[in-house]
Amino acid sequence: MYGLRTESEFDAAHFLTDYHGKCENLHGHRWRVVAYLEVDELQREGTCKDMVVDFGEFKGALRALTERLDHHFLVEEGSLSPDTLACLDREGFTLFTVPFRVTAENLARWFFDCLAELGLPVSQVDVYETPANCAIYRR
Ligand SMILES: Nc1nc2c(c(=O)[nH]1)N=C([C@H](O)[C@H](O)COP(=O)(O)OP(=O)(O)OP(=O)(O)O)CN2
Numbered sequence: 265m266y267g268l269r270t271e272s273e274f275d276a277a278h279f280l281t282d283y284h285g286k287c288e289n290l291h292g293h294r295w296r297v298v299a300y301l302e303v304d305e306l307q308r309e310g311t312c313k314d315m316v317v318d319f320g321e322f323k324g325a326l327r328a329l330t331e332r333l334d335h336h337f338l339v340e341e342g343s344l345s346p347d348t349l350a351c352l353d354r355e356g357f358t359l360f361t362v363p364f365r366v367t368a369e370n371l372a373r374w375f376f377d378c379l380a381e382l383g384l385p386v387s388q389v390d391v392y393e394t395p396a397n398c399a400i401y402r403r
């Protein structure tokens with residue numbers, strides 16, 4: 265088995281719906297995302313001969329995803345009223361709406377699915393909400 269690992273970070277705001285504690289309030293994190301690729305065999309020919317994939321392609325793909333979330337307000341679909349959404353929009357805040365509760369676990373799965381859709385042989389994604397707390401998704 266051969267593996268690659270790369271990481272990227274993004275800053276964003278969120279709150280946890282139906283949470284009883286301080287995380288129900290709007291707050292921010294610098295999330296750190298670590299992604300892993302895994303293959304049994306290296307590529308046999310071409311520019312990527314003897315590589316899993318080019319590090320440039322891998323890190324570029326992860327960075328493009330973290331860039332989509334960077335400095336956004338991550339909002340679970342249906343968790344804010346249309347009035348609130350309209351106010352935020354009027355104020356020029358940029359939202360990134362997702363169909364799941366914005367937990368580190370779900371974000372790890374979101375990154376995993378996006379990387380897999382790009383055709384990368386992703387095996388695991390870790391999302392750190394703080395330096396000490398990390399959620400892991402692997403399939
Ligand atoms: N399993 C999970 N638990 C929690 C998640 C999560 O995504 N998965 N998220 C949160 C909140 O987003 C929260 O911001 C994290 O809070 P907390 O652990 O309290 O982190 P802090 O470092 O800010 O806490 P200290 O008070 O500084 O110890 C909650 N749980």
Ligand SMILES: [Zn+2]
Nearest residue numbers: 278287291293
């Ligand atoms: Zn949080």
